[in-house]
Amino acid sequence: MLFAKLVDIYQQAGFAIRSSISPFMLKSISNVSHEDGTFTYIVKDGANYGAHGGGISMSEVYLIDSLASVFKPTTVFGIGCSFGWSSVALTLANPAAKVVAIDIAEGTSAPGLDLTNEVAKRHGLNLKALIGRSPEDVPAIVERELGGRIDLVFIDADHTDTAQYADFRAVAPYCHPSTVYLFHDVYICQTTASFKRIAAEMVTHDGLVLTRTASGIGALIPKSAPAELRASIAAFADPFCVVPL
Numbered sequence: 001m002l003f004a005k006l007v008d009i010y011q012q013a014g015f016a017i018r019s020s021i022s023p024f025m026l027k028s029i030s031n032v033s034h035e036d037g038t039f040t041y042i043v044k045d046g047a048n049y050g051a052h053g054g055g056i057s058m059s060e061v062y063l064i065d066s067l068a069s070v071f072k073p074t075t076v077f078g079i080g081c082s083f084g085w086s087s088v089a090l091t092l093a094n095p096a097a098k099v100v101a102i103d104i105a106e107g108t109s110a111p112g113l114d115l116t117n118e119v120a121k122r123h124g125l126n127l128k129a130l131i132g133r134s135p136e137d138v139p140a141i142v143e144r145e146l147g148g149r150i151d152l153v154f155i156d157a158d159h160t161d162t163a164q165y166a167d168f169r170a171v172a173p174y175c176h177p178s179t180v181y182l183f184h185d186v187y188i189c190q191t192t193a194s195f196k197r198i199a200a201e202m203v204t205h206d207g208l209v210l211t212r213t214a215s216g217i218g219a220l221i222p223k224s225a226p227a228e229l230r231a232s233i234a235a236f237a238d239p240f241c242v243v244p245l
């Protein structure tokens with residue numbers, strides 16, 4: 001029900017939602033926010049709150065749901081909040097966790113952060129959306145808000161190799177061998193080079209590009225993960241579409 005709950009929450013806030021349209025139903029493929037059908041956008045009074053960054057797709061919400069059935073983080077950190085779609089999903093899926101997401105709050109991400117906090121308040125979610133820039137603001141925020149420990153991290157901010165690697169280095173000191181890392185857009189934004197580097201450095205984790213997710217999420221799965229936790233993530237990588245790392 002996670003996707004349905006998300007839709008309901010944003011509809012209750014007065015938004016129309018465009019999300020996860022089959023590519024077969026689109027005239028062309030585009031990742032321009034007013035044309036993209038793959039990811040999630042919310043619109044009210046003609047304003048698209050995802051213009052500075054769309055939300056994750058249904059397949060990626062399902063990944064969060066799948067993971068949450070077997071993995072119980074107490075702290076979750078997100079880099080790149082936009083209007084809160086993935087942050088709200090992570091919070092609904094992990095009700096025992098404290099979730100903190102940061103964003104530089106440029107363009108529509110500024111009202112997006114306010115909306116995220118309003119939604120969290122209205123629905124009693126343990127979620128805080130904060131203005132913050134990765135990598136420089138990460139240490140202070142993680143120490144203050146999460147006691148310096150991250151069990152699950154969702155990185156979805158500036159999609160360049162340099163920025164993705166910097167985001168990883170910023171969170172890594174607060175993670176541990178059992179932390180699960182998810183990097184959105186690795187395949188679609190072609191940040192596979194930095195993901196490959198990250199995966200090679202992480203001797204405690206296995207790297208996998210999840211080709212059954214809409215963006216090709218990069219996952220770092222703890223080597224110590226029980227079989228069911230590994231399966232809840234690995235099911236999203238297609239054996240006919242392996243991205244070599």
Ligand SMILES: C[S@@+](CC[C@H](N)C(=O)[O-])C[C@H]1O[C@@H](n2cnc3c(N)ncnc32)[C@H](O)[C@@H]1O
Nearest residue numbers: 053055056080082085086103104109134156157
């Ligand atoms: C694709 S959107 C995030 C979408 C969100 N994760 C979701 O699925 O609902 C990317 C966001 O990253 C933010 N961003 C870009 N660079 C950043 C940085 N260095 N630190 C924090 N946020 C950043 C942008 O403002 C934008 O809102």
